[in-house]
Amino acid sequence: xxxxxxxxxxxxxxxxxxxxxxxxxxxxxxxxxxxxxxxxxxxxxxxxxxxxxxxxxxxxxxxxxxxxxxxxxxxxxxxxxxxxxxxxxxxxxxxxxxxxxxxxxxxxxxxxxxxxxxxxxxxxxxxxxxxxxxxxxxxxxxxxxxxxxxxxxxxxxxxxxxxxxxxxxxxxxxxxx
Amino acid sequence: xxxxxxxxxxxxxxxxxxxxxxxxxxxxxxxxxxxxxxxxxxxxxxxxxxxxxxxxxxxxxxxxxxxxxxxxxxxxxxxxxxxxxxxxxxxxxxxxxxxxxxxxxxxxxxxxxxxxxxxxxxxxxxxxxxxxxxxxxxxxxxxxxxxxxxxxxxxxxxxxxxxxxxxxxxxxxxxxx
Numbered sequence: 001x002x003x004x005x006x007x008x009x010x011x012x013x014x015x016x017x018x019x020x021x022x023x024x025x026x027x028x029x030x031x032x033x034x035x036x037x038x039x040x041x042x043x044x045x046x047x048x049x050x051x052x053x054x055x056x057x058x059x060x061x062x063x064x065x066x067x068x069x070x071x072x073x074x075x076x077x078x079x080x081x082x083x084x085x086x087x088x089x090x091x092x093x094x095x096x097x098x099x100x101x102x103x104x105x106x107x108x109x110x111x112x113x114x115x116x117x118x119x120x121x122x123x124x125x126x127x128x129x130x131x132x133x134x135x136x137x138x139x140x141x142x143x144x145x146x147x148x149x150x151x152x153x154x155x156x157x158x159x160x161x162x163x164x165x166x167x168x169x170x171x172x173x174x175x176x177x
Numbered sequence: 178x179x180x181x182x183x184x185x186x187x188x189x190x191x192x193x194x195x196x197x198x199x200x201x202x203x204x205x206x207x208x209x210x211x212x213x214x215x216x217x218x219x220x221x222x223x224x225x226x227x228x229x230x231x232x233x234x235x236x237x238x239x240x241x242x243x244x245x246x247x248x249x250x251x252x253x254x255x256x257x258x259x260x261x262x263x264x265x266x267x268x269x270x271x272x273x274x275x276x277x278x279x280x281x282x283x284x285x286x287x288x289x290x291x292x293x294x295x296x297x298x299x300x301x302x303x304x305x306x307x308x309x310x311x312x313x314x315x316x317x318x319x320x321x322x323x324x325x326x327x328x329x330x331x332x333x334x335x336x337x338x339x340x341x342x343x344x345x346x347x348x349x350x351x352x353x354x
Binding site: 005006007008010011012014015018019022025026029030034037038041044045048051052055060063064067068 | 182183184185188189191195196199202203206207214215218221222228229232237
């Protein structure tokens with residue numbers, strides 16, 4: 001575990017997130033929007049299921065990076081989903097984590113601060129490995145940083161699906177060990 | 178942070194706890210017990226406030242011990258409350274944590290498994306230190322273990338307020354450094 005994330009800190013951030021969700025439920029109940037409150041609960045449960053699936057991939061470094069990303073207040077909001085609850089494969093956790101962590105840093109420097117910047121990661125476990133789709137939408141102001149970073153990313157098999165000033169879509173495949 | 182509690186594990190347990198709370202809200206909404214659902218939310222918020230106050234005491238080892246206790250599935254259920262949100266004092270975190278951790282182990286060996294065993298810790302910050310009230314109710318079957326442990330507890334100022342087969346109440350005062 002990274003030094004800065006002790007139990008107390010992890011739970012402090014997590015508690016803050018959950019209390020925000022609770023506030024959303026409470027707000028809808030107070031306004032007597034009971035059906036909306038139920039929907040909010042269902043959405044929260046689905047989000048938690050993705051977190052559980054991410055945990056079950058047995059890539060603790062990568063999962064920790066994703067769990068803590070929004071707590072570091074980057075200029076983009078991270079979301080993720082795991083498509084299937086597959087048998088965990090033996091994967092190279094550190095290679096993917098190091099690359100993703102560098103990608104987050106690069107992206108953070110390349111985009112315009114305080115805009116609607118979203119990064120969505122879709123994780124698709126397959127029989128021979130795991131396919132990762134990174135979809136960014138927002139405002140890219142220094143695309144040369146991303147070009148340079150992608151050019152230097154030799155450790156992974158990366159396909160650039162889309163790259164404009166408002167979108168970046170990458171597909172990364174990590175074969176099982 | 179203890180090795181066994183990585184970010185992923187801490188969040189896994191915490192998620193499980195929060196989903197249980199969410200289930201309680203959802204169950205009441207589904208039964209159209211809207212007022213009860215609101216009460217449940219209020220109770221959850223109060224519990225979270227105690228966790229925040231515990232975090233703010235600036236005793237991360239002690240807070241971590243309390244946060245993780247129920248996740249280790251002891252034969253007693255731990256609850257705690259912090260009476261005031263005081264200025265954090267400079268305290269000897271490790272002395273209190275080591276003693277409390279040993280007390281938990283001793284209690285766990287001294288009580289009957291799978292019974293209604295509850296340990297409540299009330300934390301009262303004061304100007305000269307912090308006062309801790311440990312109140313156990315349940316079934317003590319090996320009181321000699323507790324007697325021995327308390328007799329050997331030289332590092333802390335402990336007052337035994339109550340000690341029977343169904344109750345143990347201790348008051349511990351930790352002066353500020």
